[in-house]
Amino acid sequence: MTTPTVAFSVWIWAAFDPILIGVAIWLGWHATQAGKIFIAAIAALGLAILADYVLTKLGIPWIAPLSQDGPMLLPVRAIAGVVWAALAFMARHIFKSGL
16 A cells, blocks of 8 residues: 555645635535535536635635645545535525424
């Protein structure tokens, strides 16, 4: 088994990117069908990567910066987007049903 080249703390920051979380929760909350969770996750992933890239290029310190020599950790960000959108989707349906 090979040792990972990226520290676990970097993986965690990629999963807890505030822009990713905000967009995934917003779109997941407004999803009317469970299948739209994946659409919300893809949109959150795209917007988060774009915003992180712009913030990094502007030199603004950020939790999950993107650079040419650093990893993007797309699988981590994609899974996190699905999880955050699914949590928001479930929370909305729980609150609507009054449980």
